[in-house]
Amino acid sequence: MPRPIILTSHPHRGARLSPWLRWGAADPLARGPVVATLQDAAARNAIGTHSGAYALYRALAVAAGQLKADHRPDFHNTRPASAIGPFPAWGDPQKIVSIDPFGHLAPELFAGHGLDVRPSIAVTRAQINMPELTAAMREGRLRPDGEVLLPNGDARVTKIAIEPVWYLPGVAARFGIGETELRRHLFEQTGGMFPELVTRPDLQVFLPPIGGMTVYLFGDTAKLGQEETRIACRIHDECNGSDVFGSDICTCRPYLAHGIEACIGMAQEGGVGVIVYNRKEGRALGEVTKFLVYNARKRQEGGDRAEAYFARTECVAGVQDMRFQELMPDVLHWLGITRIDRLVSMSNMKFAPIVQSGITVLDRIAIPDALIPPDAQVEMDAKKAAGYFSDHVPDAAELAVAKGRGL
Numbered sequence: 160m161p162r163p164i165i166l167t168s169h170p171h172r173g174a175r176l177s178p179w180l181r182w183g184a185a186d187p188l189a190r191g192p193v194v195a196t197l198q199d200a201a202a203r204n205a206i207g208t209h210s211g212a213y214a215l216y217r218a219l220a221v222a223a224g225q226l227k228a229d230h231r232p233d234f235h236n237t238r239p240a241s242a243i244g245p246f247p248a249w250g251d252p253q254k255i256v257s258i259d260p261f262g263h264l265a266p267e268l269f270a271g272h273g274l275d276v277r278p279s280i281a282v283t284r285a286q287i288n289m290p291e292l293t294a295a296m297r298e299g300r301l302r303p304d305g306e307v308l309l310p311n312g313d314a315r316v317t318k319i320a321i322e323p324v325w326y327l328p329g330v331a332a333r334f335g336i337g338e339t340e341l342r343r344h345l346f347e348q349t350g351g352m353f354p355e356l357v358t359r360p361d362l363q364v365f366l367p368p369i370g371g372m373t374v375y376l377f378g379d380t381a382k383l384g385q386e387e388t389r390i391a392c393r394i395h396d397e398c399n400g401s402d403v404f405g406s407d408i409c410t411c412r413p414y415l416a417h418g419i420e421a422c423i424g425m426a427q428e429g430g431v432g433v434i435v436y437n438r439k440e441g442r443a444l445g446e447v448t449k450f451l452v453y454n455a456r457k458r459q460e461g462g463d464r465a466e467a468y469f470a471r472t473e474c475v476a477g478v479q480d481m482r483f484q485e486l487m488p489d490v491l492h493w494l495g496i497t498r499i500d501r502l503v504s505m506s507n508m509k510f511a512p513i514v515q516s517g518i519t520v521l522d523r524i525a526i527p528d529a530l531i532p533p534d535a536q537v538e539m540d541a542k543k544a545a546g547y548f549s550d551h552v553p554d555a556a557e558l559a560v561a562k563g564r565g566l
């Protein structure tokens with residue numbers, strides 16, 4: 160029998176009131192649950208749904224008859240493997256606007272309210288092994304301690320998957336724009352995917368269909384949020400070509416490995432190492448745009464050189480970068496971090512928002528020159544000339560030299 164399609168653009172007729180949601184309340188029961196599940200349309204108090212872009216695969220699974228649309232997950236034994244928080248920033252509506260701070264605790268906190276509430280954060284433990292770490296052990300930069308780093312090169316981590324949950328008034332404020340303006344553009348630029356963005360100003364929380372982030376923690380996570388705990392941190396934006404496949408056009412994987420090395424070192428000194436891995440492929444322009452830019456760089460007259468690096472990106476994408484680091488510090492506040500002792504990054508685009516959000520940064524660690532692949536020298540020179548944190552700024556003559564390979 161055909162099932163009626165329920166439009167979401169206006170409140171459900173005859174609906175009881177959606178559950179309370181007071182963003183920024185420190186007490187989770189006063190804050191209320193984020194209800195972004197689909198079965199009970201009247202109970203929803205957020206726009207969009209869980210799983211980010213993977214919601215579309217769920218739709219395919221339901222359409223193909225492989226998943227029951229009303230499947231309710233069994234969360235038995237899925238609770239966090241390490242305790243995270245609560246920290247003071249969880250109760251500050253300005254400090255965290257793009258993550259649900261209670262997202263890993265949601266099913267437990269709101270059990271018994273008769274709501275289909277799902278976690279937007281999952282916390283587990285793992286051991287990771289990268290050839291760069293075993294090389295660092297061979298070269299004497301890292302030594303196994305049997306706790307953080309094992310003799311076979313395995314590093315023990317707590318890893319945390321986080322889905323974005325946007326509090327729209329707070330996101331708009333970060334960019335200094337009006338909430339109505341933000342909602343309109345989100346609606347229009349997704350091809351009208353979420354009508355509630357423009358018809359339901361009462362719904363202030365949006366789960367955008369984008370990638371989230373993964374956090375890798377090294378050391379004792381119970382020390383997070385304590386003033387005396389020293390922190391090493393790298394904020395890394397996804398670069399599949401380099402991170403996974405070792406492509407030599409950029410420094411992403413070498414810098415990530417260097418960051419992990421710094422995190423292990425900090426954990427061995429009694430601090431905590433934090434790697435934040437954001438799904439923002441190709442400066443959040445996406446991999447298709449990224450590869451088009453590579454071709455444009457390598458085919459241009461005069462060869463692939465630093466002085467034309469940003470211009471080639473702008474030709475294709477219209478902008479140089481869409482990562483919008485304004486939202487990035489949220490995860491650091493979620494982890495209770497108020498000071499970073501070693502920030503493994505040269506990027507002022509990352510440094511500035513971290514400091515502006517109230518986190519003190521002591522040392523900034525640059526990538527050692529020996530880790531930069533030859534073809535990546537174009538990117539490195541261009542970024543240094545554009546204001547990356549560095550003690551050597553290349554001059555115009557150096558920037559004009561083609562250092563990259565042709566196609």
Ligand SMILES: [Zn+2]
Pocket residue numbers: 398401409410411412
């Ligand atoms: Zn890269």
